[in-house]
Amino acid sequence: MSTSILxxxxxxxxxxxxxxxxxxxxxxxxxxxxxxxxxxxxxxxPESSVICEVEQGGQGEEGGQESCPVxxxxxxxxxxxxxxxxxxxxxxxxxxxxxxxxxxxxxxHILRARHKILKAIREALEEHGFxxxxxxxxxxxxxxxxxxxxxxxxxxxKAALNQSPWMYVDCLVNSGxxxxxxxxxxxxxxxxxxxxxxxxxxxxxCDQAWFDQEESMAFEENxxxxxxxxxxxxxxxxLAFLGRDVAELERVKPPFERLSYDRAVEMITEAGHRIxxxxxxxxxxxxxLSGFFDKPFFLVExxxxxxxxxxxxxxxxxxxxxxxxxxxxxxGEIIGGGERASDIELLYENLLHFGHLPEDYEWYLDGKKYGxxxxxxxxxxxxxFTMWLLGLEDIRQxxxxxxxxHTAPRP
Amino acid sequence: MSTSILxxxxxxxxxxxxxxxxxxxxxxxxxxxxxxxxxxxxxxxPESSVICEVEQGGQGEEGGQESCPVxxxxxxxxxxxxxxxxxxxxxxxxxxxxxxxxxxxxxxHILRARHKILKAIREALEEHGFxxxxxxxxxxxxxxxxxxxxxxxxxxxKAALNQSPWMYVDCLVNSGxxxxxxxxxxxxxxxxxxxxxxxxxxxxxCDQAWFDQEESMAFEENxxxxxxxxxxxxxxxxLAFLGRDVAELERVKPPFERLSYDRAVEMITEAGHRIxxxxxxxxxxxxxLSGFFDKPFFLVExxxxxxxxxxxxxxxxxxxxxxxxxxxxxxGEIIGGGERASDIELLYENLLHFGHLPEDYEWYLDGKKYGxxxxxxxxxxxxxFTMWLLGLEDIRQxxxxxxxxHTAPRP
Numbered sequence: 001m002s003t004s005i006l007x008x009x010x011x012x013x014x015x016x017x018x019x020x021x022x023x024x025x026x027x028x029x030x031x032x033x034x035x036x037x038x039x040x041x042x043x044x045x046p047e048s049s050v051i052c053e054v055e056q057g058g059q060g061e062e063g064g065q066e067s068c069p070v071x072x073x074x075x076x077x078x079x080x081x082x083x084x085x086x087x088x089x090x091x092x093x094x095x096x097x098x099x100x101x102x103x104x105x106x107x108x109h110i111l112r113a114r115h116k117i118l119k120a121i122r123e124a125l126e127e128h129g130f131x132x133x134x135x136x137x138x139x140x141x142x143x144x145x146x147x148x149x150x151x152x153x154x155x156x157x158k159a160a161l162n163q164s165p166w167m168y169v170d171c172l173v174n175s176g177x178x179x180x181x182x183x184x185x186x187x188x189x190x191x192x193x194x195x196x197x198x199x200x201x202x203x204x205x206c207d208q209a210w211f212d213q214e215e216s217m218a219f220e221e222n223x224x225x226x227x228x229x230x231x232x233x234x235x236x237x238x239l240a241f242l243g244r245d246v247a248e249l250e251r252v253k254p255p256f257e258r259l260s261y262d263r264a265v266e267m268i269t270e271a272g273h274r275i276x277x278x279x280x281x282x283x284x285x286x287x288x289l290s291g292f293f294d295k296p297f298f299l300v301e302x303x304x305x306x307x308x309x310x311x312x313x314x315x316x317x318x319x320x321x322x323x324x325x326x327x328x329x330x331x332g333e334i335i336g337g338g339e340r341a342s343d344i345e346l347l348y349e350n351l352l353h354f355g356h357l358p359e360d361y362e363w364y365l366d367g368k369k370y371g372x373x374x375x376x377x378x379x380x381x382x383x384x385f386t387m388w389l390l391g392l393e394d395i396r397q398x399x400x401x402x403x404x405x406h407t408a409p410r411p
Numbered sequence: 412m413s414t415s416i417l418x419x420x421x422x423x424x425x426x427x428x429x430x431x432x433x434x435x436x437x438x439x440x441x442x443x444x445x446x447x448x449x450x451x452x453x454x455x456x457p458e459s460s461v462i463c464e465v466e467q468g469g470q471g472e473e474g475g476q477e478s479c480p481v482x483x484x485x486x487x488x489x490x491x492x493x494x495x496x497x498x499x500x501x502x503x504x505x506x507x508x509x510x511x512x513x514x515x516x517x518x519x520h521i522l523r524a525r526h527k528i529l530k531a532i533r534e535a536l537e538e539h540g541f542x543x544x545x546x547x548x549x550x551x552x553x554x555x556x557x558x559x560x561x562x563x564x565x566x567x568x569k570a571a572l573n574q575s576p577w578m579y580v581d582c583l584v585n586s587g588x589x590x591x592x593x594x595x596x597x598x599x600x601x602x603x604x605x606x607x608x609x610x611x612x613x614x615x616x617c618d619q620a621w622f623d624q625e626e627s628m629a630f631e632e633n634x635x636x637x638x639x640x641x642x643x644x645x646x647x648x649x650l651a652f653l654g655r656d657v658a659e660l661e662r663v664k665p666p667f668e669r670l671s672y673d674r675a676v677e678m679i680t681e682a683g684h685r686i687x688x689x690x691x692x693x694x695x696x697x698x699x700l701s702g703f704f705d706k707p708f709f710l711v712e713x714x715x716x717x718x719x720x721x722x723x724x725x726x727x728x729x730x731x732x733x734x735x736x737x738x739x740x741x742x743g744e745i746i747g748g749g750e751r752a753s754d755i756e757l758l759y760e761n762l763l764h765f766g767h768l769p770e771d772y773e774w775y776l777d778g779k780k781y782g783x784x785x786x787x788x789x790x791x792x793x794x795x796f797t798m799w800l801l802g803l804e805d806i807r808q809x810x811x812x813x814x815x816x817h818t819a820p821r822p
Binding site: 008010021048049050077078079080099100103108111112114118119132134135137139152157159161171175178185189202209210363366369372374399401405406407410 | 420432458488489491492511514519526545550562563564566567568570587589598610611620753777780781783784785810814816817819821822
């Protein structure tokens, strides 16, 4: 027998038990026969913070459960007012009580899993020689799509909140960093709240010098598979708590199908859905496509018109872009990437074509004057990847303090 | 003899040598006698991207240098226009050419070191059971000091760019995460550009449940010492390149002095500098104090009036706060922390006292109604720590794309 201290929040007290919520989860503690120990308990409200001195029984027999700790003394730290959330109800999509939901066991499991997922991604990248960098959030102009930018005053300048770290990571790789990744928040002024969009997102921009489209896809399928495999190990308890069907995750192994946009249009049409070559694959069409796959797949070489200004054209088929997106069935796009254009004339044309002002991108274009290199970049949507791995219905469940369109930024 | 490929940017070509800048640094490559190989070189401008097929000589004798690779074939990838930076000049403080400075060897060394410093911090925290979290950047109001907040429109709401993740990390720890850290950018609308301030900063907020001020300081001095020790090993090449005096870093071992604010005021006064009890220790006074120490030191229990609204008072001396700052000689404060107030009445009073609107903090106060716990938090200034470790004169040298007051946010 040894005595130890457990700290946490009282959840419930029964005749012979109390339940303590700690950082490791909920623990059952046995009450002793001692009436003086039990006496104090009656007045302590749930969610009060308490310090429990317990006697830990010896280990159970080989392979068995450790026996339940027995309470020796309980000290009230701070009492709780009546806690407003119903312990049987799931508040994970109700942002008005987000700061209180964080106390529920589901939130704790999600937060721990989110941490382990990011750690797995980071370590996988670093094993391959990537260095982590930080990029700025106040910037000059939209770098993804003009419609979704938050404009802000920056001293007496008009500025924008950055939509993606890609331009900065591109510049670093084009300057000699070779392989760089940036785990960054970005801002998207989305107009519609959807289950897979937020106004503030976390993503990981990964650029590699001297890589081409196929090398990048091979890297990404290995990265995603390695991370999924590690998460299956490291987050087994969290996946079980959340009721995630792990069979779907166990199928995630390379290679992933490379589905051409051309073939995708045929498949969508054959399935009776209307789409014309040249159009974006909308969420309905994505759902149709997803039905054909039971693991992640790449959609490659979309029409140049639907791509962003900074990608190369396919030299043999200039109407398509050297771009790929990685889709996961049921969740949509988690990675978008491709070959960076290094031809300054093409970039200039593209900026005009896509409605940007070239003078806002002067420093970026400038960098391409001095021996640009072939390179690829991909953007890994961390919040959406977390949502998919954990089998959440809504992206906001996986983010501790989500920001959604048209909703006050609180808590 | 074996053949390999080296990719990078041509720096210089001499009669018998060329210098190639790669992600690993500058490499000297020997030219062969073959005139056809040499012929193409004359027309290639510095900073052009090239691919060199080289024959790598065998290893030199035991302990000796590997012999220099010999060029077999050079392929021009993309030519460079005349590069505008003088290779002999240091542009690390000139933001107008930041995107080009990143190609200079000093920038590469700083970026690699910055990556390794953050990795060392992260791993040290995780060894102690911290989990990493992400916090939002759009928020309701100032959480540090009203004067330095960027106000922004968030859809049709008035919002602010977050000044510190502390409120969110506090909420998570108070909800049951136990030990949480957030590596985050924050925004400070500083009015004066100084060598140690930026408008966008990166820092690491670390909170620990059930800790008190002394436990937190003991943790911090061990953390800082462990990171410094690891950086001395991992970044030896970078420190040498930057000419950092490592003797100063080698002295960084626990314990660090705990200097009370009271004693600090006496020491500053004895040194002939004017300060009155109750005043902030300004940068001149900090310099005076720093002269007494040859390694980092804590300044503890400052006047409550100079602390922030979320700290506890010393119960035995309510005129001082349970706060500590960690100073490094010559660089200023790199950590600020203390015991979080959990008394909702005190917090409410403090908010009013420090000129905040309590309704902007409602969700935060709300969280303290339900069994708050004693806990400490500290904020580790990553940009400033990097500046000090690398011996930089200006904080902007250590940040790839710094943002400074009253300067357009570009590149």
